[in-house]
Amino acid sequence: MGLFGIGEFQAARVGERRLQVRDVVGEFVGQVDADEQSHRRRFAGCPLNGDGPFARFARSSLGAPIMSFAALPPVMIESDVAVVGGGIGGLTAAHELAERGIDVTVLEANERFGGKARSMPIAGASGESVSTPGASDAPLHGEHGFRFFPAFYRHVTDTMARIPDGEGTVADNLVETEATLIANVDGPPQVAETGTPETLRGWLEALRPAFAEDLPRSDVRFLLERLLYLLTSCEARREDELDDISWWEFIDAENRSQEFRDRLAYATQALVALRPQVGSARTIGTIYLQLLFGQLDPTRPTEQVLNAPTSVAWIDPWLRYLEGLGVDLRANAPVRDLEFDGRRVTAATLVDGETVVADEFVLAVPVEVAPQFVTPELARVAPELGRIERLDTAWMNGVQFYLSEDVTLTRGHQVYADSPWALTSISQRQFWRDHEYDVSGRGPDAVEGVLSVIASDWDTPGVVHGKPARQCTREEIVTDIWAQLKTHLNGTSPTLSDDLLVDWFLDPSIVERDDDSEAGDRVENRSPLLINTVGSLRNRPPADVAVPNLTLASDYVRTNSDLASMESANEAGRRAANAVLERHARRSYVPADIWDLEEPTAFEPFKREDRLRYRLGLPHPAEVTQSVRSLTRRLGGRA
Template identity: 75%
Template sequence: MTTSLVIGGGIGGLTAAHELAECGVDVTVLEANDRFGGKARSMPIDDGPAPLHGEHGFRFFPAFYRHVVETMARIPDGNGTVADNLVETEATLLASTTGPDRVAETRTPDSVRGWLEALRPAFSDELPARDVHFLLERLAYLLTSCERRREEELDDVSWWEFADAENRSPAFRNRLASTTQSLVALRPQVASARTMGTIYLQLLFGQLDPSRPTERILNAPTNEAWIDPWLDHLEGLGVDLRPNTAARSISFDGRRIDGVELTDGTAMTADEYVLAVPVDVAPAFVTPELARAAPELRRIERLETAWMNGIQFYLSVDLELSPGHQVYTDSPWALTSISQRQFWTDYDLEERGPDDVAGVLSVIASDWTTPGVLYDKPARECTREEIAAEIWAQLRAHLHAAEPQLTDDVLVDWFLDPAIVETDGGVENRSPLLINTVGSLRNRPPADVGVENLTIAGDYVRTNADLASMESANEAGRRAANAICRRHGIRSSARVWALEEPVVFEPFKREDRFRYRLGLPHPAEVTQSLRSVTARLGGRS
């Protein structure tokens, strides 16, 4: 029987283990932490018999997440599957400190009026008509561009430049910055037009697709709703799961991997090795010899990370806010949240933690470099206590109209992601998030890097979504498993989906393939502002 050693027990590693085990491979998974699941895991906040759970951040499943949801549908949980623990949201609250709050419907529209209402947040009356028209032209540019143009041209320009943001209205720039940053940590000033435009379109298409929910979240903390049943299922498939087992290095004989050394000095061997550690950890495993054999691995260190971490506030009231996300449009730390109890239908909050906890507000901060409103310091320079107080203050400023009121006396406790660790000058983040930047596609390795018994499974692998997410990690794990199965003549069943776009644009993409081969610009190139075109042409001379 073929043996495989998976280094890293996050979503990518567990997915690879799942697919390989179903194909009859003998799999062992090594995880450095005491809990599997990577950034997706939840954790008890104390050692009590029925503790509350904290998380790195709340889980979010938009409509274009297909790989991870399909895996969840294959994990038994009670009389159903883990996929049954996904709950559709209904609306997103866009809370502001300077104007009226707005509510954006997230349910799939069932009428023309519903579609118009769904599109209103993306193309609202607040934007000048010329800006809306220009944004539509930019989206049409993307939808009619061939894949090579997207990868070789549009990946080398930022979404900010592509959308001509500097020459647009302040309202347009604010909308461009807030549309995706808070949910997927994409900053338009540095993210490529290829990736950010594609994800923007996928979120928009998801709103209009009647065959799938626009977005879903879990009905309990991540481990209870997903990770723990998954681990049970993997063990049932014969997977050997080893928590608190950290690898130090991998040994390469010039042709293949011949072993893994653990931090305790012991060694392990297998026929196949899957490197599924985080992007900030992976370069430590790439020796000069391995980099020469697989140059794609050397480029991993060029990928950039940012901070996107969560905090849970445990409240003595059930603050529902909206049946979905809350986006705090004026928050300097780019906050989003979910009031969890309305969705945690299988999680008995009354039996967890302090008796007076009646609600959980789970918040994610996506900007750690902008000064806050309370201490006038960025989150990176604050203590953990200051971070909690600052986020609480930003929430209160936005939720002044909430019922019941978000006052200090309703706050029972809080739990900040333990990856945020205090230092002499503030905090450090031991679990940073990979971010998309201009030109970063070429630095993302394939799952199969050309070393005959090594594959890569992490959210930094080149995938269809090109996005640091559970979806990309799951797709990477599938690609790694498929590569191993091909090598050993094992029939693989791990399906990989491309992102879907309306077929009506296919004839235009075919035409653009011809134009691109001839070195001709896209027909929509001329719709950019004169300043933007001049700058780009000047850079090419």
């Protein structure tokens, strides 16, 4: 995927810079508000190019050339902002505002920032603090699930390209993958290249589904026709009609082959934890196309991953940069509620009783937490806030297996086509730079490799205990996932064996219950994932809601990116920042960039035609064709 705005950037001494920035900004503006009790300072966004004091300081501390993102025109704003939630959305909002000279405080409930993207140092991979003979003092890292960056991610990678790290930026820590392994229980694995095709045959292969060899030609042709339907539909039809149809119904899965249905289920559920029977055709189809276009775009890497655990490669440098901008980052600061006077939010009250007062508030907590802050009074003023609780979530959590050998599998991701728990994985050490993060120098001496796995179906019985994952203990979950991996990878030759397994780490958001629930669940998920179910678009609020000083910055916000992801959260954070800037700017300002999802321009004439048809109440031309085919098939069946 494209990396935007990358330039040479020398990292400053963050600890010294934070104090210096405040002094220089005070000199530039002419005064610094002396009221430290209210934690309000008057900042002015100052361009780093020019002859002013801020520019002189920047050149002396940061070195030259200055990155283009810093050259922002002044924004006269006499306000400060409190961001509730330090995940990707909250940190993005803080980033965009702080770069424009606004005073920001970020309140994060957890010990570590980064939300679902954060990685965490662990003493014992299975979750216990253990003392292993010969173990290194440097810890291994665990995670909620592995990160990947497809080509259509533009907001996240733009932010990464504006975070200094060493002599470059965080975006330099992205590494391109080369292939995806599709493993089957019966039959040899398939390898799908993730690089841009270089031959005519390669382009033709890229246009076909990765599982096309297993399907009747009629099914493959029909799927391509449905994708063309999407590509030639106007945006209004997509939002008003296709969001109210399931992907299962849209591709007529009931009348397709069993192989088509099986492969379709894994392709969607493994990607977004979303069953095709309930997933929005608009969302699943759009993302399917974006992934396809990413492979066909020679200007961007199809798929990238990080060269170290996420916090090491991205989040920690980001936090250092934000602190250097003067952002007050407060971990272990859970907010209990927002105080509301009937018109505006007046304060955020922490669990310990502390009150944080600000001019603007950005609510950047995940979808399962947001309704806790929506009082009846808030919902009356901004009804869109009351609809957040109607959004659905699913479970998509990961486990890391620490191995005595570096089992690479393929230089990319793995998809386990027949796994009941919709597993995907990546062998990570091959992508990690040893001089930045040496696995062999961390944790138990025996660890040489890390296989990170995500389970996206927690409702189907497993292969060992015969129970869905949610009805298993933590250890049973890990045992079943390990068994499913072995049945997929050991078909033609042994790849995984029990003697390779040194330790494991299951996402700590999966917590065992003290007592059995009515549903029989043995665990609860404290970090579920938003899913785009049929009709859910109407329940997704904009970033700028009807409360004059409240904005939203989380992946449930209505965005161009749409799918619950780092990309959508980042875009939501930008939209929240732009809303704050729009309300308070006293002169022209440069808004945070927002990108549309790109589709081939060759389809624009067809979209314009469909836009006219939609306004006239006419169906899409392909719908007429599909109706005729369905009628013919039914009549043929009666004969």
